Amino acid sequence: MPFEITKQYIEDIQQLIAEKNDDSLHVLLEEVHYADVAEIIEELYVQEAIYLIKLLDSDITSDVITELDEDTREKVLKGLSSKEIAEEIDELDTDDAADIIAELSEEQKEEVIAHIEDEEHAKEIVELLRYDENTAGGLMAKELVKVNENWNVLTCVKEMRAQAEEVTRVHSIYVVDDADKLKGRLSLKDLLTTSTKTAIKDVFIKKVDSVNVNDKAEDVARIMQKYDLEAIPVIDEIGRLVGRITIDDIVDVIKEEAEKDYQMAAGISQDVEADDTIWELTKARLPWLILALFGGFVSVSVLGGFGDAMKHFPELFFFTPLIAAMAGNVGVQSSAIVVQGLANDSLRGSLWNRLIKEVSLSLLNGFILAVLLMSAGMFFLGFEFKVGLTVAISLVSVIIIASIIGTFVPIILDKRNIDPALATGPFITTSNDILGILIYFLIAKLILGF
Amino acid sequence: MPFEITKQYIEDIQQLIAEKNDDSLHVLLEEVHYADVAEIIEELYVQEAIYLIKLLDSDITSDVITELDEDTREKVLKGLSSKEIAEEIDELDTDDAADIIAELSEEQKEEVIAHIEDEEHAKEIVELLRYDENTAGGLMAKELVKVNENWNVLTCVKEMRAQAEEVTRVHSIYVVDDADKLKGRLSLKDLLTTSTKTAIKDVFIKKVDSVNVNDKAEDVARIMQKYDLEAIPVIDEIGRLVGRITIDDIVDVIKEEAEKDYQMAAGISQDVEADDTIWELTKARLPWLILALFGGFVSVSVLGGFGDAMKHFPELFFFTPLIAAMAGNVGVQSSAIVVQGLANDSLRGSLWNRLIKEVSLSLLNGFILAVLLMSAGMFFLGFEFKVGLTVAISLVSVIIIASIIGTFVPIILDKRNIDPALATGPFITTSNDILGILIYFLIAKLILGF
Structure with a gap:
């Protein structure tokens, strides 16, 4: 079609x-x-x-x-x-x-x-x-159908006809008092089956969900989704009905929310599209790349600091990109899961339980990966046992630390009312790269003693 | 509230x-x-x-x-x-x-x-x-209000009342023929303002959007969003009305689509949440980590192959994580933009134009980053000019290649009907890591001649 x-x-x-x-x-x-x-x-x-x-x-x-x-x-x-x-x-x-x-x-x-x-x-x-x-105020439209609780059904129907002409889709009829304060809603069915002389006061439904004009757009989206609402009335600070938000406006908010998190994780400032100009794309991408570059400098310095190890254990330096990449990947995985959990409001349980879980998970994954690494490294690449052991132990440690950082940095940011998605992507990859390399060489120094 | x-x-x-x-x-x-x-x-x-x-x-x-x-x-x-x-x-x-x-x-x-x-x-x-x-069939409900084109308004209203009892929200009244084929829709307003003896045939609106029962859920979501529909009828292979889909079901599809792309980019098989068991989380995360680990082995071998360079230019090895990280970051940025463009159906223009744009963008970003790198590398870290130049030229080349891969792999996958999001995250990072390191050492060999 x-x-x-x-x-x-x-x-x-x-x-x-x-x-x-x-x-x-x-x-x-x-x-x-x-x-x-x-x-x-x-x-x-x-x-x-x-x-x-x-x-x-x-x-x-x-x-x-x-x-x-x-x-x-x-x-x-x-x-x-x-x-x-x-x-x-x-x-x-x-x-x-x-x-x-x-x-x-x-x-x-x-x-x-x-x-x-x-x-x-x-x-x-x-x-x-x-x-x-x-905010809710920025999403709402003024077009809505409202009736006064002091009217009777006849007046109400007449007034509604006039109002409905301006409104494309009538989702609900809202009931207000003389001060324009939202009191409830009216069912179309009740209105049509009641005597025309009945007072609206006697037939309207007192229970009605509403949002405040200053509520955040994403909170409105969450409420409308949760309660399966196709429209929600918006009230001002003193309870007056000032507008209504419909589900189609919310669809855009939900989509943008999800896309924004994705873009942040990919290291792109939000709101950029493939067809934007090169200048706009550069503005969105370059800052993150510069951040990553400076992170890279730090890793260069760390490696330079362990430069002496090169004489006796050159293989160690072959493994740095692997260790850094694994730290980055694990960090991104952990942070993505937490950021989505925060966005969906589905993170439950205490921080302590989460820590235990994350460490167990990393130990399990890390152990499997370390065994794979040691076997492949020793049998196929021919490294000596001590070097293989060093890399394997480093891998497990790096995975544990990267997953803890990936999990808790977004949670901490969220607690301080900073967008947790900031802690995904280049930020988490870069800091885990550096930390990963540092831990790797410290462990190597401990085991190999250079 | x-x-x-x-x-x-x-x-x-x-x-x-x-x-x-x-x-x-x-x-x-x-x-x-x-x-x-x-x-x-x-x-x-x-x-x-x-x-x-x-x-x-x-x-x-x-x-x-x-x-x-x-x-x-x-x-x-x-x-x-x-x-x-x-x-x-x-x-x-x-x-x-x-x-x-x-x-x-x-x-x-x-x-x-x-x-x-x-x-x-x-x-x-x-x-x-x-x-x-x-598919549309998997999303639709059987509850809907439909009338036969051969009825008159009176029969219609009677039948509708009975049907409406089962339907929570009447979005539209659909008109079918004797064979149950969808012919159009009826406006509630027209129905109520027409004489009860009028034939439905004479008042219904012949234009009605519909989807086929086998259409993909994401296509249905796209159509409903584009045309701002709150409900859409579903027809079977021979045009019979078999169900209807409402906007609230579509909200979930849209959200899941966006979240799925994000999870793929973060290297998590879809459909996993922070509160799933360790076993489920491992199943979702470990495969990608193993992929990254094997990618890591390849980078170890590549570095090992250039091991001789270590004697004369040990600094080169300090820069490998930086080069690899930049390649990974640029690749992820490019692929994320393309994957979102494909998801929103907003990618326009020829592949050739896209290639030129991506290369120009990379040249611009790469040049700025290379200048930053050379200045910092030479003044603060004290590397000699030739090494700085090598790293800078490598950086620009790696950025160009990573962005081309990040842009075109998703497009090619999409053309072959494979989910382009597969080409984001660990896959693109890992392959760009390897390629980045390889290009880096090849350029180094060319310039420094080891």
Whole structure:
């Protein structure tokens, strides 16, 4: 069923744009979903994209603009006047509208807002712009259906009809008091099966989940997922109903959360994509590489410090990359498991039990790996027993230490309210590299006595 | 608003269970959401958990069982008879019911299904068990509201009422023909504002997105996200409506997809959690470590092969962990960006352009890092110019090669329908380690001529 965008199709559209054949473009794109139009636009040159956006109806293009990649959107919006942007904004729900306006320059923001026709809409958007994008306030939309507890069913149904026109999907009907404070919710079924004179007060459900406007986006995501909610009302500091968040907005938060952890672990500052510019990619990648480089210097110094051992035991130096790599791998494994556990709120039990478990696990894995290493090292590579033993003991020690660091650094960061994902990737690999090499040579010195 | 489960609260519940004080337990847990009951159960001993499950109403406990961690669920279900499990299953939607039954042993499966009271329900569950869990069929539920195009509005409303009782949330009303083939959907608004004698044929919307029962779960997730759908109908090979998938099932797929990529990158076989047993964790982690160990052997052999260089240029060996680490880090960065791009379907442009971009990016990053390395190496660590130059040139070469491998191996795997995430983590680090060291010593040989 998905719509296939072929190269031919794009070329046809480009041809029609070049010919300014507006009628054919209208016919061709009439039935196409806005998400597909957005994909088409991503394939066009900026001038062609702007031409299409100006040509098509703003009830389509407003959604198209919302779907575009941030970079493409920026370029397209630069080709539109503030008035044209305002026309698109007029068609959007407040949350999407605020997201787009937030990306504009300060100056253009004001111009666009001044051009929005519906004053109420403009006011609501301005209100939403106040909130941090990573909070419930930054996620919520103002569009919702609410009724006063003091109304009767008849008034309620009438008012609801008017409100529902603005709301694409009615998930819930919220009940407020005269001060606009959230009191509960109303079931559509109850509303339709009750006499029209009944007071809302007597039929509404008093239990309703809600979040505070300042709650973190990821906490909202967690609550909506846990309780399987398709929408949740948002209240302000004194309990007034100020908006609602729907599950589709949360899907993006969940995805971004998971992707952010992955990117951190891979040593990329978040929010970078394969199609970003070289400059943006460098900004995201180089800092971590510089960190790793300086870590590398430390390992060079450590090795230099044990340089004398080279005369008698040159084989020791052949094993350093192996020891460093194993330390890095074990550290990344341990930290990834803990970071995901923290993200899913599924870490249970005491730190002490976790320590015992991590050490047992490392002993088991380390022992198996050490046996493999000693057999292979002595039989295939022909190293003497003492050297093999040194490397094997070092391997086990390094694995234990790397797994303890990988496990507890994220936990400690999390306790101090620092993103635990910071402790994954290059950070953990580099510090485990250094520590691994240091431990390795200390053990070697102890056993081989150079 | 979230419900806080304190240590005291758990102890109170354990105390009440020990006293078999059923009345107090009922009172205490009466108003608690099933998702919270599930969290409480995770904190209890198995026998206590089973006691609670048997005590509480199955309309709550059925949902509780669905929410439990797989491990806990397995233990709890072992404490219930097939008849008791069937009672829970009776309360669940077909998709959740099938998921739980799928986890049972073959023998118990049959027993439980035989005990399900509602025969229609049992038949539908058996049908769902046929589908692979990673397909649309494995995600869908049989509960949906469908009407025949040949009915009139009156019949339709009557039939719908009966069907709607079984369906928790009515997202859409689907229209089928006499052969049960999906023809379109019906808007609730149109239905309520049309004369009761109108034929459904004349009012329904012919355009409806759908997925095939064999479509991959991740493709379904992509379509629902792209088109912002809260539910999508599922059709079989000949177009018959067989089920529907709702957004909350998709949220789990999206999350698992993202987490799986992360775990692969960290060198953990998927589906392992911090609280799994040491044995399960070893199974997930050890294979990757063994892979890395064998990679390590290769690097030992490569270094051994260049052992003669040690006499004249011992410093070269101090830099091997640094070179290997940088190669690993760059490779992981590149592969992570590509894997995420593939997952989000956002990789555009030709392979050739991507190659040019990746090489330019590496040259830029590599050059900056090489300058840093040379300055630091020569001024602070006091290496001679030729050695510094060797290491710097090697660093740039290794970075270019690592980023090309990191970028293209996932793309090639994806083209061959292998999960590109396989090419991240230990695999890419290990191969880049080896290749990095090899290139480093080859360049050193060329420049220093040992």
